[in-house]
Amino acid sequence: MIKRALISVSDKTGIVDFAKNLAAKGVEIISTGGTAKALSDAGLKVTNISDITGFPECLDGRVKTLHPKVHAGLLAIRSNEEHMKQIRDLGVETIDIVVINLYPFKQTILKGNVELEEAIENIDIGGPTMLRAAAKNYQDVAVVVDPADYEKVLSEFNETGDVSVKTKFRLAYKVFEHTSHYDTLIAKYLRDTLGDIDFPETLSLTFEKVQDMRYGENPHQKAVFYKEVGANRGVLPSAVQLHGKELSYNNINDTNGAIELVKEFDEPTVVAVKHTNPCGVGSAATIYEAYMRAYESDPVSIFGGIIAANREIDAKTAEEINKIFVEIVVAPSFTDEAFAILSQKKNIRLLKLEGISEKVSADTLDMKKVCGGLLVQKYNSQLFNEEELKVVTDVEPTSEQLEDLVFAMKVVKHTKSNGIALAKGKMTIGVGPGQTNRIVPTRVAIEYAGERSKGAVMASDAFFPFEDCVEAAAAAGIKAIIQPGGSLNDQKSIDACNKHGIVMVLTGMRHFKH
Structure with a gap:
């Protein structure tokens, strides 16, 4: 049964309502710092973590939860009589639910021009430690790292006074995914800051889900689309879809190829791609002339293809594009008239990608998955010397x-x-x-x-x-x-x-x- 909850969150979305629901059923709320204040201001009775540990927060809040009375309360196995005797003798009470999300390290480094000292101060220590401790003891402790899980946890708690072991296990899994992602972001930031490590001895990568896909290259294959954290402008995951149905696996692969090729050109250029290969490319003084050259390159293959342009699509160009069937048009922008013309077709996808002409850094890693391994190389950013x-x-x-x-x-x-x-x-x-x-x-x-x-x-x-x-x-x-x-x-x-x-x-x- 859930009797004591430890709550300490940076993202306070929904936390007051969550804590009120627990408190209404007699659950003791333990909290820290800003979270304790937010809950107290909402009228909740909150026990400060220092009252549990008997030790004041110190070092500008760097040390507050790193204490045996916290971690013994999390890690004690309830069915282990020796564990329970030890914590009774030590005056430790169990903690049954932990609700934590971490210092905003990702948000800090993505602000741009962040100083190393500020980034370091946003590396959470106590939070991951408590999360991992609670997740390790999942059979006795429910650990919540994602506000999206509040509703599920409350639903079970309101019905039974506890959270099922099945749900606890899933929550524990999410914790280790979350802390792994968090640590990988830190490692990557430090590696990039050093600037002299091309290929580390162990390579940890982390991506965030953009969307589930209907299927992969073929209908019998499951697929999903992930993006790099902090990916530069001008790359496909940064595009804004203005019109049309969801992109497919093949759409994304082909469009990426078109974007990579159009980045090679500085003058107005249009690229048409089919199955990742260029089937028509044209450069000219205007984007309309460039499109006509790309179209006339191969009027057959461009049908059903992907079009990438490195200049705004105007009405005249849109009218020509609309004469044929294309899957996608990606450009830095569309005039209002061009958008009105192209969006008449409900199935065409229109993507706005600011910075589409920005070159890919030579330090970008280019990766290819093979069965049982990963090939990694630096991006092919040169044409010739x-x-x-x-x-x-x-x-x-x-x-x-x-x-x-x-x-x-x-x-x-x-x-x-x-x-x-x-x-x-x-x-x-x-x-x-x-x-x-x-x-x-x-x-x-x-x-x-x-x-x-x-x-x-x-x-x-x-x-x-x-x-x-x-x-x-x-x-x-x-x-x-x-x-x-x-x-x-x-x-x-x-x-x-x-x-x-x-x-x-x-x-x-x-x-x-x-």
């Missing part, structure tokens, strides 16, 4: 060709390997993604381009192992190629380019994407 860029053929690129080569390399960087991208006039005209050799994606990209390949440029995410890709490019009328180089057969590819009067530029930087 300009000092390593070199023309290796007899023919030099024109300024227009060089612009298109860089454009195409940005696209192929975000295309599944092995990848090939063809471009002309700052728009893609053919993309060949995700093949097990390099000649097949070359042929796929050329087939998409058709006659438009004449005078175009080609980018490859990795070196050409043979000169066959150059020969295919020459036959299609392609005039310039950019690739990392590094093959034993580089010279054969260079010779083939010279034979056909094709420019070849080597970057020295590979961009595999698996």
Whole structure:
């Protein structure tokens, strides 16, 4: 039966009503500091923790609950006669329910420009200690860390005077999830503050749930979407959905790919993505022209795809988008007229993502889960080092060709390997993604381009192992190629380019994407 409750919360949402309900049934309320004041001000009789411990709060409140009379009262196993005899002899009374949430460490560090001293002062010590003690003794102590559980706990208490062991066990589980999350945030903050630890010997990660999903990649797979705590602006979890039904697992994966690619560009650019691969990319002086280039890149594949833009969507652009079916449009903003046009279709998702153009930090961790393990690397934030860029053929690129080569390399960087991208006039005209050799994606990209390949440029995410890709490019009328180089057969590819009067530029930087 619940006879004594210890309540000490930073988030006081609902706590007064919760405590009043307990007190109405004769439960003694023990509390600390600000919580004790809030409960007393609400007319509740409260026993201060110092009256229990016989020891005053000290060190600016750093020490108040770290005392045997608290922890023995939490950890004594009621069915253990020796435990119960010991606490009687020591003058310790049991505590039957603990309601605690912790100092607001997360809220403190997310304020921005927080000083280390302030962050450290918001690391809770006594709270996690009491939570863990109560959770360890869950069969005898109900421990509540989440205000969302108040209603469930009160419902059982009002009916039976106690909380069921099943519920206590679930509450104990939530405690250890909560304290693990809390400690991981602290460790990450300290690691980031040090700034010189890229990959710790043990890596603890913590994420917060955004939403449950109807299903995963396929209908038979369960799925959920989590976000990093404190993720930067300009990333998908920070987007605000303005219209349309809930995003699916595949929607999120594809949209993330579109956002990552559009970040490569500074001028007005529109990216169309299908199954995480770009199917149309266009840059221009206006977002309308950029969209038209992206659309004309591949009018077939863009159907049912994802569109990302790095400028506000205006009415003229919205009217064009509305002519086809697309799943999602993500942009930094929409004019009122554009929103009115696009929202006529109930199933299109419209996402507002401020900071969509902001680059991803090179220190960001890129992770891939494998069965039984986790691959972790730094984010691929570079395209190439300009000092390593070199023309290796007899023919030099024109300024227009060089612009298109860089454009195409940005696209192929975000295309599944092995990848090939063809471009002309700052728009893609053919993309060949995700093949097990390099000649097949070359042929796929050329087939998409058709006659438009004449005078175009080609980018490859990795070196050409043979000169066959150059020969295919020459036959299609392609005039310039950019690739990392590094093959034993580089010279054969260079010779083939010279034979056909094709420019070849080597970057020295590979961009595999698996």
